[in-house]
Amino acid sequence: MDAPLSLHIKTFGCQMNVYDSGRMGEILKAQGMTYEERLGEADVILINTCSIRDKAEHKVLSLLGQLKPLKEKNPKRVIGVAGCVGQRIGRQLLQRVPHLDFVVGPDGIDHVGELVDGVVKRGERCVDAKLDTDGRSYSQPLLSTAPKVAEYITVMKGCDHFCTYCIVPFVRGREKSRSIQEIVGDVERLVAQGTKEVTFLGQNINTYGKGSAETLAQLIERTHEVRGLERIRYVTSHPRDMGMDLISQFGNLEKLCPALHLPFQSGSDAVLKRMSRLYTSAEYLKKIAALREACPDIALSADVIVGFPGETDEDFEQTMTVLSEVRFSLAFLFTYSPRPGTKAYELSDDVSREVKEERLARTMKLTMEIIEEENRKRIGGIESVLVESIDKKKGRYFFGRSLHNKIVHVLNAGPACVGKVIDVEVTEANGSNLKGYYVDAERIDRVASL
Ligand code: SF4
Known part of the structure; x- marks a missing residue:
């Protein structure tokens, strides 16, 4: 009998990719594979990729280059690419990188076992990057066999918003949700095995249930009833879709942790408009005020992009003003990175790299000062x-x-x-x-x- 194949998964990008990697790992382990911590020693190397920024994509291409000698040393080694880069340029990748064996997009992760089998048994190089465009619902019960204390659960996929800088709707498709019944079933199974906290994942989670009668507020309420579960969180919210039904739950539901990630991206209305974010800075701040009224101690975090096309010094100062006013407990700060295929890609990337870097440094300095000040207030508590x-x-x-x-x-x-x-x-x-x-x-x- 052949020795079981060993597997290493390298994950780039967001929490949803971490979740997808976990799922692919479970599928391959169920086929008899064992996990190998050292990438260079594994029989099957799977890279789960992120396409949100140019830099992230370059990292993947560079890693693929580094894997060439490993494949030459052992031609039986299987190398696969999963995730958003696979979805975006999977076919070209397979043509350009001869030592790559297969590519699977985010909607194909449940087929990863068959793809690896095809390579191992029949030497088939292939791409499975078909987006699931059928309807508004899908089913994907959890596979997790060894749950952690705090677990992430993907409850929906895709996004309908088309912010002009964002590649997500192109690589993850339109919004589709799992049913409350299926998700709560997952939560109950996890809790029975020791999980105490769940974080629900969705690219635009506030519109969970679109196309059905189910809503995120209902999902939170039903989950709140699960005995033995202590904490609930969810991510990522969109300011326009953060309705009062969701805001008021922060003051009312004990298990819903007082923490919310609410990206604002820019403090300038002109920039927000070019980003197609569908809210103004004043509307964003109004949501923050409503959240703080419902739950005065709520911790807020955000994403910010500096150097978006056409961002003037004045626009940027408005972003700094929002950072100072809201005093986020955490902020993910980025310079704008043009992504081919998005609407913003057609705009002139006219803020120089030096200015972008300088603005980024200023946002980082301010954010860290605020975080440290707020954290120091917690000493003794x-x-x-x-x-x-x-x-x-x-x-x-x-x-x-x-x-x-x-x-x-x-x-x-x-x-x-x-x-x-x-x-x-x-x-x-x-x-x-x-x-x-x-x-x-x-x-x-x-x-x-x-
Ligand atoms: S809401 Fe988020 S995921 Fe959707 S397009 Fe905008 S930035 Fe991308």
Whole structure:
């Protein structure tokens, strides 16, 4: 009998890609594969790709180049590309990269087992990049066999918005949702196996259920009833679609964590219009005010793009004003990156790289100052932390997340705390993270004892 094939998956991009990689891993493991931590040692190497920025795409192409000698060393090694780059340029990739065996787009991930089989057994190089354009609903129950304390669940896919800079609607298609019944079934199964927190994923999650009678507010309410589940989050919201039904839930539903990611992208109405974001800066700030009225302690995070075509100094200062006024607890800040196929690609990319970088640096400096100021205010206070695991990178402290989605390193927590919500007294604010002590345990720093 042949030895089982080993698998390594390298994931780029967003949480949805992480979720898709997990799913492909489960499918391939069910076919008998084992996981190999070292990419260079794996029989099957799968790269799950991101296409949101030019840089992300370049990284994938460069990694593919590095894999050539590995394939030459062992021609039986299988190399596949999944995700948004696969969807966007899958066919060209297969032609341009002879050592690439297969390409699978985001809607084909459930076929990954057949694709690998085709390569291994029949030497078939192939592309499965067909977008699922049929209807508004789809079914994809969870496969997860070893759930984590905090799990992500994709509840919908695609986006109908067509913001002018964004490639997502082209590579992930139109919005389609899973049913509440199927999702709640997943949550119940996860909770029965120890999961305490779920984060629902969707590119434009507020319009979950489009084309049916189901809404995100209903999904949250139904999930809230699941016994044993302690925390619910969702991402990503669009300011225009963040209705009062959703806003008011932050004040009313105990398990809904007081944290929301609400990208604003630019503080300038002229830029927002060119981005086709469908709201003004004043409308965005009004939503923020309503959220803070419903839940005064809510932590807000956002995405911002600087250097969009035509962005003047004045436009940029308006972005800085929104950052100062809202005081986000986290912000993902980017320079504009033109993506072929989008509407903004036709606009002149007229903000120089130096100006983009300078604006980015200013937004980063301001954001970090605000985050650090706000984090310092938490020193001496108690955070309710769901402990997830030991910090694998640092290999020292156990860590978890606060209700506000802050990473909290707990200096005196041990394995018995994993999966529990514990009270942690914050003693240190370190960049965007917090550190502290579990109040019900002896105050020893486990670093000394590990
Ligand atoms: S709402 Fe988000 S995913 Fe949809 S097009 Fe706009 S930026 Fe892209």
